[in-house]
Amino acid sequence: MLIEGLMNRGNGALLEQVVNFAAQRHKLLLDNIANVDTPNYRQKDLSVARFSSMMRQRIEERRRNGVASFDDISSEVENPVQGILFHDGNNRSMEQLATDLAKNAMMHNLAIELLRKQFQQMDMALKEKVV
Amino acid sequence: MFDSLDISASALLAQRTRMDTIAGNIANMNTTRNTRGEPGPYRRRFAVFATGRPDAPDKAGVSISKIAIDQSPFRKEYQPNHPDHDKDGYVSYPNIDLAVEYVNALEASRAYEANVTAMEVSKAMMNASLRLLA
Amino acid sequence: MINGVNNFANVGRVGDVAGKNAQSPGETGGASFSDTLRKSIDEVSKLQEDASRAVEDAMTGKTDNVSGVMTAVEKSDLAFKTLLAIRSKLMEAYEEIKSIQI
Numbered sequence: 001m002l003i004e005g006l007m008n009r010g011n012g013a014l015l016e017q018v019v020n021f022a023a024q025r026h027k028l029l030l031d032n033i034a035n036v037d038t039p040n041y042r043q044k045d046l047s048v049a050r051f052s053s054m055m056r057q058r059i060e061e062r063r064r065n066g067v068a069s070f071d072d073i074s075s076e077v078e079n080p081v082q083g084i085l086f087h088d089g090n091n092r093s094m095e096q097l098a099t100d101l102a103k104n105a106m107m108h109n110l111a112i113e114l115l116r117k118q119f120q121q122m123d124m125a126l127k128e129k130v131v
Numbered sequence: 132m133f134d135s136l137d138i139s140a141s142a143l144l145a146q147r148t149r150m151d152t153i154a155g156n157i158a159n160m161n162t163t164r165n166t167r168g169e170p171g172p173y174r175r176r177f178a179v180f181a182t183g184r185p186d187a188p189d190k191a192g193v194s195i196s197k198i199a200i201d202q203s204p205f206r207k208e209y210q211p212n213h214p215d216h217d218k219d220g221y222v223s224y225p226n227i228d229l230a231v232e233y234v235n236a237l238e239a240s241r242a243y244e245a246n247v248t249a250m251e252v253s254k255a256m257m258n259a260s261l262r263l264l265a
Numbered sequence: 266m267i268n269g270v271n272n273f274a275n276v277g278r279v280g281d282v283a284g285k286n287a288q289s290p291g292e293t294g295g296a297s298f299s300d301t302l303r304k305s306i307d308e309v310s311k312l313q314e315d316a317s318r319a320v321e322d323a324m325t326g327k328t329d330n331v332s333g334v335m336t337a338v339e340k341s342d343l344a345f346k347t348l349l350a351i352r353s354k355l356m357e358a359y360e361e362i363k364s365i366q367i
Contacts, residue, residue: 030135033142033246034138034142036242112259
């Protein structure tokens, strides 16, 4: 109980969820890029807006109640309608895909860096030594 | 996470196969005899893409399901002195248009590049995750 | 931990007894020193809260300012390290004084 409380302090759980979401979405975006030339392929994506709003809800909850669980945030694959439908039935948009991939990767890397900083701080406090 | 590299790799393979067919088409643009030496123009080949890797069809990725043969009509030229002319003096040439092949080749090469970049992004993400331990 | 700060107030008082003639700024020693320390702890706590909020905003997409988030995190990190260094120095001093044989 004590150890768990120490581990859940700060934004560790939140950051973990962001990393998982970004990793999941990355695979879908890769699939889209791989299938640019596949006829009748529908683009797949995870809804960032829905994820963000769910996170915000949990954060509000945590602010009110002191604790909140970040564990049960699940995201479902959806088929967004983006770009025009080409003659081969594919609704790709290379620019959109490349941008989404880059932004997603950056969010992932940012979350990882912040997580590392968090662990480092905890490590420092435990070792009672400035690392 | 390591699966991401497989997804992009399948795309690289598919695009390269497509390039091979395009190269074959361009090389055989004026072939009027088949492999056995009998008169029979080369038919244009094209690659058909399908979702799913060749060894794991329900996983993410792309593969070439088959190399189909274009059934559009041959190009006829009036050459009565050509050994392969038909009874009216026309020679049938392959149904390959250089402009179309060139544009397809360009598209394949761009898609290849895009997937290579996607692979670099995947590698960067994995390296960032590994740095968590450092 | 905040209560532990009061223990260090006694360090100032010992110095008082030992150096009666010294007109050092720590003469009214204990109280202001523990106050300063408590204030610093509060400051560190506030910086950490700021950093936490900035991280939350960045992760939920409420802000685009990545450099702002990194700055806030780094500031709180440095403040924490400073406090840790001060604490280590104080512990050292306490140990040293404790081992003074009368």
